[in-house]
Amino acid sequence: MKRWMMWTIAGAVLAGAAYVLVGVDVRPRVEYVEEPVVEDTTTVPMPPPMAFGVSMEGMVLREGRVKNGSSFGALLGAEGISAAVIESLVAKARGLFDVRKLRAGHPYAFIVPAEEGSSPLYFIYEADPIQYVVFHLLEGSEYVTLGERPVVFTQHAIATTATGALYNDLARTGADPLLAILLSEVFAWTVDFYRIQKGDVFSVVYAEQSVEGKRVGTPRILAARYSSNGKAKAAFSFGEGKEATYFDDEGNSLRKTFLKAPLKFSRVSSGFTKRRLHPVQRVMKAHLGTDYAAPYGTPILAVGDGVVEQAGRTGGNGNFVKVRHNSVYTTQYLHMRKILVKQGQRVLQGEVIGEVGSTGLATGPHVCFRFWKNGQQVDHRREEFPSAEPIAAADRAAFTLLRDSLGTHLEEAELAMTEGRLVNF
Numbered sequence: 001m002k003r004w005m006m007w008t009i010a011g012a013v014l015a016g017a018a019y020v021l022v023g024v025d026v027r028p029r030v031e032y033v034e035e036p037v038v039e040d041t042t043t044v045p046m047p048p049p050m051a052f053g054v055s056m057e058g059m060v061l062r063e064g065r066v067k068n069g070s071s072f073g074a075l076l077g078a079e080g081i082s083a084a085v086i087e088s089l090v091a092k093a094r095g096l097f098d099v100r101k102l103r104a105g106h107p108y109a110f111i112v113p114a115e116e117g118s119s120p121l122y123f124i125y126e127a128d129p130i131q132y133v134v135f136h137l138l139e140g141s142e143y144v145t146l147g148e149r150p151v152v153f154t155q156h157a158i159a160t161t162a163t164g165a166l167y168n169d170l171a172r173t174g175a176d177p178l179l180a181i182l183l184s185e186v187f188a189w190t191v192d193f194y195r196i197q198k199g200d201v202f203s204v205v206y207a208e209q210s211v212e213g214k215r216v217g218t219p220r221i222l223a224a225r226y227s228s229n230g231k232a233k234a235a236f237s238f239g240e241g242k243e244a245t246y247f248d249d250e251g252n253s254l255r256k257t258f259l260k261a262p263l264k265f266s267r268v269s270s271g272f273t274k275r276r277l278h279p280v281q282r283v284m285k286a287h288l289g290t291d292y293a294a295p296y297g298t299p300i301l302a303v304g305d306g307v308v309e310q311a312g313r314t315g316g317n318g319n320f321v322k323v324r325h326n327s328v329y330t331t332q333y334l335h336m337r338k339i340l341v342k343q344g345q346r347v348l349q350g351e352v353i354g355e356v357g358s359t360g361l362a363t364g365p366h367v368c369f370r371f372w373k374n375g376q377q378v379d380h381r382r383e384e385f386p387s388a389e390p391i392a393a394a395d396r397a398a399f400t401l402l403r404d405s406l407g408t409h410l411e412e413a414e415l416a417m418t419e420g421r422l423v424n425f
């Protein structure tokens, strides 16, 4: 059962690096969601049994999972496969699959003739939920092929009432609970996830992929709507590219841009790196920020609208300010000579929040600027922020069509909500 569950959970945990203390918890709280067991009562003529593209006539399937520290050679050796065959398969796999990349936890299978004491004929390793590698083990006719399970693309719509844990609310409806994290990103700039009220409604139209009835990969949000106190905020995905861009009903981007730097005129004196020689401590340390050198007293600007989460002092940071922009992004400004804001204060983009100094562990006047995305420090200069431009005039008509059709699905989902039903189309 739940063959891909572990990977799904791993994915959820990764995405759940959104560890911020949000009012509405977007993180997974349950281990996994039990799917309803549907009895299949229809009778269809049985096709000849196949597994991984191999006829199972007179064969048995022996399945397992790669153990920690195990290897291709060890797995096959334990089945009595000779070193010569293993060596030949390693060579034949070259260019198709690197056998050193067997990962602990991934499923594998042996296809073995049913007669007692038989040696396996095939070894199958499942590289991911879609792709598998078939090794033919018969001495003298070894070969390696790649196979793929058919991927099914589907679209759904779901609406749910927030009860305080969006992840669980979505899981209850039967939708992929990872949508909670995606929703917090889509609405990062327009909905304050710290202020979600019980009874607020999220509706979402999304696409997902499945293999043999099990979800694979991350779903993609096509449209979403958040309704609170009779007011609604919508998001529609439009355009190509790896990062989807979301627009409101009017075709304005849901994104706002950050200032490129927290100082008007400055130079980068030290970039973001996992390893650098600390200028004061003289030891190799990660530098999870970007240093901007500037004279004492230079105004430090908030790079985006937000709320001052912290304004204080520590030995290393000196005087610092931390600004939470939304449920995804937070920024921090260190070594200030003077702090000009208070905890809890709302600040606007470009507002002066402090003055450049060298308090804490600093050799000279500079701001160490730190940028958090979903609770992890990232190099803001390497982050790709999708365009914040509205829909181009040339795309208006296409956008309107798409918006209206997706809007209909959002409404269908809201109507079906009382029944807690997933709308498939």
Ligand SMILES: [Zn+2]
Pocket: 270, 287, 289, 290, 291, 367, 368, 369
């Ligand atoms: Zn720094």
